[in-house]
Amino acid sequence: MIKDTMSVFFIKVFTIASSFVVMVILARGLGAENRGIFSALLVVPQLVIALTEGGMRQAGTYFIGKREISESKVLGALILFLSIASIFGSFLIYFSLDFNSFELGKEYLFPLLLIYFLNLSLNLIKGVYLGLGKIKKYNSAVHIQQTIYMSIVLLLYFYEELTLENTLFSLIIGLIVSFVLNLYYLVRNTTVILSLDFSTMIIMLKKSWMYALVFFLILSNYKIDIIFLTSWSTLEQVGIYTISTQIADMLWQLPAAFVVVIMSNASRSVENDNWYCKVVFLTKINLYITCLLSFVFVVFGGFFVNIIFGVEYAYSYNVMCYLLPGVILMTLFKTLNADFAGNGKAHVGLYIMGPAVMINILMNYFLIPGYGAIGAAISSSISYSVSGIISVFLYSRIRNVPVGKIIMISMKEIKGNYKELIR
Numbered sequence: 001m002i003k004d005t006m007s008v009f010f011i012k013v014f015t016i017a018s019s020f021v022v023m024v025i026l027a028r029g030l031g032a033e034n035r036g037i038f039s040a041l042l043v044v045p046q047l048v049i050a051l052t053e054g055g056m057r058q059a060g061t062y063f064i065g066k067r068e069i070s071e072s073k074v075l076g077a078l079i080l081f082l083s084i085a086s087i088f089g090s091f092l093i094y095f096s097l098d099f100n101s102f103e104l105g106k107e108y109l110f111p112l113l114l115i116y117f118l119n120l121s122l123n124l125i126k127g128v129y130l131g132l133g134k135i136k137k138y139n140s141a142v143h144i145q146q147t148i149y150m151s152i153v154l155l156l157y158f159y160e161e162l163t164l165e166n167t168l169f170s171l172i173i174g175l176i177v178s179f180v181l182n183l184y185y186l187v188r189n190t191t192v193i194l195s196l197d198f199s200t201m202i203i204m205l206k207k208s209w210m211y212a213l214v215f216f217l218i219l220s221n222y223k224i225d226i227i228f229l230t231s232w233s234t235l236e237q238v239g240i241y242t243i244s245t246q247i248a249d250m251l252w253q254l255p256a257a258f259v260v261v262i263m264s265n266a267s268r269s270v271e272n273d274n275w276y277c278k279v280v281f282l283t284k285i286n287l288y289i290t291c292l293l294s295f296v297f298v299v300f301g302g303f304f305v306n307i308i309f310g311v312e313y314a315y316s317y318n319v320m321c322y323l324l325p326g327v328i329l330m331t332l333f334k335t336l337n338a339d340f341a342g343n344g345k346a347h348v349g350l351y352i353m354g355p356a357v358m359i360n361i362l363m364n365y366f367l368i369p370g371y372g373a374i375g376a377a378i379s380s381s382i383s384y385s386v387s388g389i390i391s392v393f394l395y396s397r398i399r400n401v402p403v404g405k406i407i408m409i410s411m412k413e414i415k416g417n418y419k420e421l422i423r
Contacts, residue, residue, distance in 0.1 A: 029162035036238030045116035055211025057127030064131025077201035118175035149174035214349035225376035322377035326384030
Protein backbone atom coordinates (compact mmCIF):
# COMPACT_ATOMS: atom_id res chain seq x y z
CA MET A 1 0.00 0.00 0.00
CA ILE A 2 2.85 2.38 0.81
CA LYS A 3 4.28 1.79 -2.67
CA ASP A 4 0.96 2.85 -4.18
CA THR A 5 0.77 5.84 -1.87
CA MET A 6 4.32 6.97 -2.65
CA SER A 7 3.55 6.72 -6.36
CA VAL A 8 0.92 9.42 -5.89
CA PHE A 9 2.75 11.34 -3.16
CA PHE A 10 4.76 13.47 -5.56
CA ILE A 11 1.62 14.20 -7.55
CA LYS A 12 0.02 15.32 -4.29
CA VAL A 13 2.98 17.57 -3.57
CA PHE A 14 2.50 19.18 -6.97
CA THR A 15 -1.25 19.43 -6.38
CA ILE A 16 -0.70 21.16 -3.05
CA ALA A 17 1.85 23.54 -4.56
CA SER A 18 -0.26 24.40 -7.61
CA SER A 19 -3.44 24.74 -5.54
CA PHE A 20 -1.58 27.07 -3.22
CA VAL A 21 -0.35 29.22 -6.13
CA VAL A 22 -3.86 29.44 -7.60
CA MET A 23 -5.33 30.21 -4.17
CA VAL A 24 -2.94 33.11 -3.63
CA ILE A 25 -3.29 34.51 -7.14
CA LEU A 26 -7.10 34.42 -7.07
CA ALA A 27 -7.19 35.98 -3.61
CA ARG A 28 -4.92 38.85 -4.62
CA GLY A 29 -6.16 39.23 -8.19
CA LEU A 30 -9.90 39.07 -7.60
CA GLY A 31 -10.15 40.60 -4.13
CA ALA A 32 -12.36 39.31 -1.34
CA GLU A 33 -15.70 40.23 -2.92
CA ASN A 34 -15.07 38.75 -6.39
CA ARG A 35 -13.41 35.74 -4.74
CA GLY A 36 -16.66 35.30 -2.83
CA ILE A 37 -18.71 35.52 -6.03
CA PHE A 38 -16.45 32.94 -7.71
CA SER A 39 -16.94 30.52 -4.82
CA ALA A 40 -20.69 31.12 -4.74
CA LEU A 41 -20.91 30.40 -8.48
CA LEU A 42 -18.89 27.19 -8.35
CA VAL A 43 -20.87 25.77 -5.45
CA VAL A 44 -23.85 25.41 -7.82
CA PRO A 45 -22.31 22.85 -10.26
CA GLN A 46 -20.43 21.19 -7.40
CA LEU A 47 -23.60 20.38 -5.49
CA VAL A 48 -25.49 19.41 -8.65
CA ILE A 49 -22.69 16.98 -9.57
CA ALA A 50 -22.91 15.45 -6.10
CA LEU A 51 -26.67 15.07 -6.50
CA THR A 52 -26.76 13.75 -10.08
CA GLU A 53 -23.60 11.64 -10.16
CA GLY A 54 -25.66 8.89 -8.59
CA GLY A 55 -22.64 7.26 -6.99
CA MET A 56 -21.76 5.88 -10.43
CA ARG A 57 -18.08 6.75 -10.03
CA GLN A 58 -17.89 4.51 -6.96
CA ALA A 59 -20.06 1.90 -8.67
CA GLY A 60 -17.70 1.88 -11.65
CA THR A 61 -14.75 1.37 -9.30
CA TYR A 62 -16.56 -1.43 -7.48
CA PHE A 63 -17.89 -3.44 -10.44
CA ILE A 64 -14.74 -3.13 -12.56
CA GLY A 65 -12.54 -3.99 -9.58
CA LYS A 66 -14.66 -6.95 -8.45
CA ARG A 67 -15.37 -8.04 -12.06
CA GLU A 68 -18.97 -8.83 -11.16
CA ILE A 69 -20.14 -7.31 -14.47
CA SER A 70 -18.23 -7.31 -17.75
CA GLU A 71 -16.12 -4.24 -18.42
CA SER A 72 -17.95 -3.51 -21.68
CA LYS A 73 -21.31 -3.36 -19.91
CA VAL A 74 -19.96 -1.19 -17.09
CA LEU A 75 -18.41 1.33 -19.50
CA GLY A 76 -21.56 1.36 -21.61
CA ALA A 77 -23.71 1.94 -18.55
CA LEU A 78 -21.51 4.86 -17.49
CA ILE A 79 -21.87 6.51 -20.92
CA LEU A 80 -25.63 5.99 -20.87
CA PHE A 81 -25.85 7.41 -17.37
CA LEU A 82 -23.71 10.43 -18.31
CA SER A 83 -26.13 11.32 -21.10
CA ILE A 84 -29.19 11.18 -18.84
CA ALA A 85 -27.55 12.87 -15.83
CA SER A 86 -26.19 15.72 -17.98
CA ILE A 87 -29.67 16.68 -19.15
CA PHE A 88 -31.19 16.49 -15.66
CA GLY A 89 -28.26 18.36 -14.06
CA SER A 90 -28.40 21.13 -16.64
CA PHE A 91 -32.01 21.85 -15.75
CA LEU A 92 -31.13 21.93 -12.05
CA ILE A 93 -28.35 24.45 -12.63
CA TYR A 94 -30.61 26.60 -14.82
CA PHE A 95 -33.30 26.84 -12.17
CA SER A 96 -30.88 27.14 -9.23
CA LEU A 97 -29.46 30.39 -10.64
CA ASP A 98 -32.82 32.03 -9.97
CA PHE A 99 -32.16 31.70 -6.24
CA ASN A 100 -28.69 33.27 -5.93
CA SER A 101 -28.71 36.33 -3.71
CA PHE A 102 -26.14 38.42 -5.59
CA GLU A 103 -28.29 38.90 -8.73
CA LEU A 104 -25.95 37.54 -11.38
CA GLY A 105 -28.88 35.99 -13.23
CA LYS A 106 -28.21 33.67 -16.15
CA GLU A 107 -25.14 35.41 -17.58
CA TYR A 108 -22.88 32.66 -16.24
CA LEU A 109 -25.18 29.79 -17.21
CA PHE A 110 -23.16 28.44 -20.16
CA PRO A 111 -19.76 28.33 -18.38
CA LEU A 112 -21.38 26.69 -15.34
CA LEU A 113 -23.01 24.05 -17.56
CA LEU A 114 -19.63 23.32 -19.18
CA ILE A 115 -17.96 23.02 -15.79
CA TYR A 116 -20.72 20.67 -14.67
CA PHE A 117 -20.52 18.36 -17.70
CA LEU A 118 -16.72 18.19 -17.83
CA ASN A 119 -16.35 17.54 -14.10
CA LEU A 120 -19.06 14.87 -14.16
CA SER A 121 -17.37 13.15 -17.11
CA LEU A 122 -13.92 13.26 -15.49
CA ASN A 123 -15.33 11.89 -12.22
CA LEU A 124 -16.71 8.84 -14.04
CA ILE A 125 -13.39 8.33 -15.84
CA LYS A 126 -11.56 8.48 -12.50
CA GLY A 127 -13.87 5.78 -11.18
CA VAL A 128 -12.85 3.52 -14.06
CA TYR A 129 -9.16 4.20 -13.35
CA LEU A 130 -9.55 3.23 -9.71
CA GLY A 131 -11.42 0.04 -10.59
CA LEU A 132 -8.60 -0.93 -12.94
CA GLY A 133 -6.04 -0.11 -10.24
CA LYS A 134 -4.48 2.66 -12.35
CA ILE A 135 -3.63 5.01 -9.48
CA LYS A 136 -1.15 7.04 -11.52
CA LYS A 137 -3.69 7.66 -14.28
CA TYR A 138 -6.23 8.73 -11.68
CA ASN A 139 -3.83 11.36 -10.39
CA SER A 140 -2.70 12.49 -13.82
CA ALA A 141 -6.34 13.30 -14.62
CA VAL A 142 -6.18 15.86 -11.79
CA HIS A 143 -2.60 16.87 -12.55
CA ILE A 144 -3.24 17.87 -16.17
CA GLN A 145 -6.25 20.03 -15.40
CA GLN A 146 -4.56 21.73 -12.47
CA THR A 147 -1.40 22.51 -14.45
CA ILE A 148 -3.27 24.20 -17.28
CA TYR A 149 -5.56 26.10 -14.92
CA MET A 150 -2.61 27.37 -12.88
CA SER A 151 -0.64 28.41 -15.98
CA ILE A 152 -3.47 30.46 -17.47
CA VAL A 153 -4.31 32.10 -14.14
CA LEU A 154 -0.66 33.10 -13.67
CA LEU A 155 -0.51 34.63 -17.16
CA LEU A 156 -3.72 36.56 -16.62
CA TYR A 157 -2.48 37.86 -13.28
CA PHE A 158 0.87 38.87 -14.75
CA TYR A 159 -0.85 40.88 -17.51
CA GLU A 160 -3.43 42.29 -15.05
CA GLU A 161 -6.33 40.63 -16.86
CA LEU A 162 -7.51 38.38 -14.02
CA THR A 163 -11.25 39.03 -13.94
CA LEU A 164 -14.09 36.81 -12.75
CA GLU A 165 -14.95 35.90 -16.34
CA ASN A 166 -11.35 35.08 -17.28
CA THR A 167 -10.95 32.93 -14.18
CA LEU A 168 -13.95 30.83 -15.21
CA PHE A 169 -12.49 30.62 -18.72
CA SER A 170 -9.17 29.34 -17.33
CA LEU A 171 -10.94 26.65 -15.32
CA ILE A 172 -12.93 25.51 -18.34
CA ILE A 173 -9.88 25.30 -20.62
CA GLY A 174 -8.08 23.10 -18.08
CA LEU A 175 -11.11 20.83 -17.80
CA ILE A 176 -11.52 20.53 -21.59
CA VAL A 177 -7.90 19.54 -22.18
CA SER A 178 -7.97 17.04 -19.30
CA PHE A 179 -11.23 15.55 -20.58
CA VAL A 180 -9.96 15.14 -24.16
CA LEU A 181 -6.65 13.55 -23.09
CA ASN A 182 -8.28 11.14 -20.63
CA LEU A 183 -10.98 10.17 -23.12
CA TYR A 184 -8.28 9.50 -25.72
CA TYR A 185 -6.38 7.30 -23.25
CA LEU A 186 -9.48 5.25 -22.44
CA VAL A 187 -10.41 4.76 -26.09
CA ARG A 188 -6.85 3.79 -27.03
CA ASN A 189 -6.45 1.32 -24.17
CA THR A 190 -9.94 -0.18 -24.11
CA THR A 191 -10.37 -3.14 -26.46
CA VAL A 192 -13.88 -4.10 -25.35
CA ILE A 193 -16.96 -3.34 -27.42
CA LEU A 194 -19.24 -1.06 -25.46
CA SER A 195 -22.67 -2.38 -24.56
CA LEU A 196 -25.24 0.36 -23.86
CA ASP A 197 -27.30 -1.83 -21.57
CA PHE A 198 -29.99 0.04 -19.63
CA SER A 199 -30.48 -2.87 -17.25
CA THR A 200 -26.78 -2.76 -16.28
CA MET A 201 -27.12 0.93 -15.47
CA ILE A 202 -30.07 0.14 -13.20
CA ILE A 203 -28.07 -2.59 -11.44
CA MET A 204 -25.22 -0.15 -10.87
CA LEU A 205 -27.59 2.54 -9.61
CA LYS A 206 -29.14 0.09 -7.14
CA LYS A 207 -25.65 -0.55 -5.85
CA SER A 208 -24.57 3.07 -5.93
CA TRP A 209 -27.54 5.18 -4.85
CA MET A 210 -26.32 5.04 -1.28
CA TYR A 211 -22.88 6.23 -2.42
CA ALA A 212 -24.64 9.13 -4.12
CA LEU A 213 -26.64 10.12 -1.06
CA VAL A 214 -23.62 9.91 1.24
CA PHE A 215 -21.42 11.83 -1.19
CA PHE A 216 -24.06 14.55 -1.52
CA LEU A 217 -24.25 14.87 2.25
CA ILE A 218 -20.45 15.01 2.54
CA LEU A 219 -20.14 17.75 -0.07
CA SER A 220 -23.13 19.61 1.36
CA ASN A 221 -21.40 19.60 4.74
CA TYR A 222 -18.38 21.28 3.11
CA LYS A 223 -20.25 23.72 0.88
CA ILE A 224 -23.50 24.60 2.61
CA ASP A 225 -21.74 27.29 4.65
CA ILE A 226 -21.00 29.20 1.44
CA ILE A 227 -24.67 29.11 0.45
CA PHE A 228 -25.75 30.45 3.84
CA LEU A 229 -22.98 33.05 3.94
CA THR A 230 -24.03 34.27 0.48
CA SER A 231 -27.61 34.69 1.71
CA TRP A 232 -27.07 35.94 5.28
CA SER A 233 -23.74 37.74 5.20
CA THR A 234 -21.56 39.64 2.71
CA LEU A 235 -19.60 38.46 -0.31
CA GLU A 236 -16.42 39.66 1.40
CA GLN A 237 -17.16 37.22 4.23
CA VAL A 238 -17.68 34.48 1.63
CA GLY A 239 -14.27 35.27 0.13
CA ILE A 240 -12.56 35.25 3.53
CA TYR A 241 -14.23 31.99 4.52
CA THR A 242 -13.25 30.42 1.19
CA ILE A 243 -9.56 31.10 1.86
CA SER A 244 -9.88 29.43 5.27
CA THR A 245 -11.55 26.32 3.85
CA GLN A 246 -8.94 26.08 1.09
CA ILE A 247 -6.16 26.11 3.69
CA ALA A 248 -8.04 23.35 5.53
CA ASP A 249 -8.31 21.39 2.29
CA MET A 250 -4.54 21.61 1.86
CA LEU A 251 -4.12 20.02 5.30
CA TRP A 252 -6.25 17.13 4.01
CA GLN A 253 -4.20 16.54 0.84
CA LEU A 254 -1.94 13.86 2.33
CA PRO A 255 -4.86 11.93 3.87
CA ALA A 256 -6.51 12.20 0.45
CA ALA A 257 -3.58 10.30 -1.09
CA PHE A 258 -4.15 7.43 1.33
CA VAL A 259 -7.91 7.52 0.71
CA VAL A 260 -7.43 7.07 -3.05
CA VAL A 261 -5.24 4.02 -2.47
CA ILE A 262 -7.65 2.55 0.10
CA MET A 263 -10.61 2.90 -2.29
CA SER A 264 -8.73 1.27 -5.16
CA ASN A 265 -7.22 -1.58 -3.12
CA ALA A 266 -10.43 -2.25 -1.19
CA SER A 267 -12.40 -2.67 -4.41
CA ARG A 268 -9.97 -5.40 -5.51
CA SER A 269 -9.25 -7.08 -2.17
CA VAL A 270 -10.76 -9.78 -0.02
CA GLU A 271 -11.81 -8.57 3.43
CA ASN A 272 -9.55 -9.82 6.21
CA ASP A 273 -8.20 -8.74 9.58
CA ASN A 274 -4.81 -7.86 8.09
CA TRP A 275 -6.44 -5.35 5.76
CA TYR A 276 -8.28 -3.64 8.61
CA CYS A 277 -4.99 -3.33 10.52
CA LYS A 278 -3.51 -1.46 7.58
CA VAL A 279 -6.46 0.93 7.41
CA VAL A 280 -6.35 1.59 11.16
CA PHE A 281 -2.61 2.22 11.04
CA LEU A 282 -2.94 4.69 8.16
CA THR A 283 -5.82 6.40 9.96
CA LYS A 284 -3.56 7.13 12.91
CA ILE A 285 -0.71 8.31 10.69
CA ASN A 286 -3.09 10.71 8.91
CA LEU A 287 -4.47 11.98 12.21
CA TYR A 288 -1.06 12.76 13.70
CA ILE A 289 0.25 14.40 10.52
CA THR A 290 -2.83 16.64 10.41
CA CYS A 291 -2.35 17.51 14.10
CA LEU A 292 1.25 18.50 13.44
CA LEU A 293 0.38 20.63 10.42
CA SER A 294 -2.42 22.30 12.36
CA PHE A 295 -0.04 23.17 15.21
CA VAL A 296 2.38 24.72 12.72
CA PHE A 297 -0.44 26.82 11.28
CA VAL A 298 -1.57 28.07 14.71
CA VAL A 299 1.98 29.21 15.50
CA PHE A 300 2.88 30.78 12.16
CA GLY A 301 -0.46 31.17 10.39
CA GLY A 302 -1.17 34.79 11.35
CA PHE A 303 2.09 36.00 9.85
CA PHE A 304 1.67 33.65 6.89
CA VAL A 305 -1.82 34.90 5.96
CA ASN A 306 -0.89 38.59 6.18
CA ILE A 307 2.24 38.22 4.07
CA ILE A 308 0.90 35.82 1.44
CA PHE A 309 -2.72 36.89 0.98
CA GLY A 310 -2.59 40.47 2.18
CA VAL A 311 -4.21 42.48 4.96
CA GLU A 312 -7.62 42.13 3.27
CA TYR A 313 -7.64 38.46 4.28
CA ALA A 314 -6.07 38.78 7.76
CA TYR A 315 -9.37 37.73 9.33
CA SER A 316 -9.01 34.33 7.63
CA TYR A 317 -6.48 33.32 10.28
CA ASN A 318 -9.10 33.72 13.03
CA VAL A 319 -11.64 31.80 10.96
CA MET A 320 -9.16 28.99 10.34
CA CYS A 321 -8.33 28.66 14.03
CA TYR A 322 -12.01 27.95 14.74
CA LEU A 323 -12.02 25.38 11.92
CA LEU A 324 -8.91 23.45 13.01
CA PRO A 325 -10.41 21.18 15.72
CA GLY A 326 -12.96 19.91 13.24
CA VAL A 327 -10.37 19.64 10.46
CA ILE A 328 -8.26 17.35 12.65
CA LEU A 329 -11.12 15.05 13.64
CA MET A 330 -12.57 15.00 10.13
CA THR A 331 -9.38 13.23 9.03
CA LEU A 332 -10.67 10.16 10.89
CA PHE A 333 -13.86 10.15 8.85
CA LYS A 334 -12.06 10.65 5.54
CA THR A 335 -9.87 7.57 5.98
CA LEU A 336 -12.28 5.21 7.74
CA ASN A 337 -15.17 6.02 5.43
CA ALA A 338 -12.97 5.21 2.42
CA ASP A 339 -12.72 1.65 3.74
CA PHE A 340 -16.49 1.44 4.21
CA ALA A 341 -17.16 2.77 0.69
CA GLY A 342 -14.46 0.66 -0.96
CA ASN A 343 -15.91 -2.51 0.54
CA GLY A 344 -19.52 -1.83 -0.43
CA LYS A 345 -20.65 -0.46 2.96
CA ALA A 346 -21.48 3.08 1.84
CA HIS A 347 -24.64 3.12 4.00
CA VAL A 348 -22.44 3.56 7.08
CA GLY A 349 -21.56 7.04 5.82
CA LEU A 350 -25.23 7.96 6.01
CA TYR A 351 -25.30 7.27 9.76
CA ILE A 352 -22.30 9.57 10.11
CA MET A 353 -23.13 12.43 7.77
CA GLY A 354 -26.87 12.64 8.43
CA PRO A 355 -26.48 14.01 11.98
CA ALA A 356 -23.42 16.06 10.99
CA VAL A 357 -25.22 17.92 8.20
CA MET A 358 -28.25 18.62 10.39
CA ILE A 359 -25.99 20.08 13.09
CA ASN A 360 -24.21 22.21 10.50
CA ILE A 361 -27.46 23.59 9.08
CA LEU A 362 -28.94 24.42 12.48
CA MET A 363 -25.78 26.10 13.76
CA ASN A 364 -25.33 28.06 10.53
CA TYR A 365 -28.88 29.35 10.91
CA PHE A 366 -28.16 30.72 14.37
CA LEU A 367 -24.51 31.79 14.02
CA ILE A 368 -23.93 33.17 10.49
CA PRO A 369 -26.31 36.19 10.69
CA GLY A 370 -24.47 37.48 13.76
CA TYR A 371 -20.92 36.24 13.30
CA GLY A 372 -20.44 35.79 9.55
CA ALA A 373 -17.43 33.67 8.58
CA ILE A 374 -16.58 32.94 12.22
CA GLY A 375 -20.09 31.55 12.73
CA ALA A 376 -19.71 29.35 9.64
CA ALA A 377 -16.33 28.11 10.91
CA ILE A 378 -17.72 27.21 14.35
CA SER A 379 -20.64 25.37 12.74
CA SER A 380 -18.38 23.42 10.39
CA SER A 381 -15.84 22.62 13.10
CA ILE A 382 -18.48 21.08 15.36
CA SER A 383 -20.04 19.22 12.43
CA TYR A 384 -16.66 17.87 11.30
CA SER A 385 -15.87 16.79 14.86
CA VAL A 386 -19.15 14.91 15.13
CA SER A 387 -18.36 13.14 11.82
CA GLY A 388 -14.94 12.03 13.04
CA ILE A 389 -16.14 10.84 16.45
CA ILE A 390 -19.11 8.88 15.08
CA SER A 391 -16.95 7.26 12.37
CA VAL A 392 -14.47 5.99 14.99
CA PHE A 393 -17.17 4.38 17.13
CA LEU A 394 -18.93 2.83 14.13
CA TYR A 395 -15.67 1.47 12.74
CA SER A 396 -14.86 0.05 16.15
CA ARG A 397 -18.21 -1.71 16.31
CA ILE A 398 -18.34 -2.97 12.72
CA ARG A 399 -14.72 -4.09 12.47
CA ASN A 400 -14.48 -5.19 16.10
CA VAL A 401 -11.48 -2.92 16.74
CA PRO A 402 -11.09 -1.16 20.13
CA VAL A 403 -11.54 2.62 19.94
CA GLY A 404 -8.16 3.17 21.57
CA LYS A 405 -6.44 1.13 18.88
CA ILE A 406 -7.89 3.37 16.17
CA ILE A 407 -6.48 6.52 17.79
CA MET A 408 -3.37 5.61 19.80
CA ILE A 409 -0.13 4.55 18.10
CA SER A 410 3.14 3.07 19.37
CA MET A 411 6.65 2.60 17.99
CA LYS A 412 6.12 -1.15 18.17
CA GLU A 413 3.11 -0.80 15.88
CA ILE A 414 5.04 1.39 13.44
CA LYS A 415 7.84 -1.17 13.20
CA GLY A 416 5.37 -4.03 12.91
CA ASN A 417 3.38 -2.45 10.08
CA TYR A 418 6.16 -0.92 8.02
CA LYS A 419 7.24 -4.04 6.11
CA GLU A 420 3.68 -5.21 5.63
CA LEU A 421 2.56 -1.88 4.22
CA ILE A 422 5.44 -1.75 1.74
CA ARG A 423 4.22 -4.84 -0.09
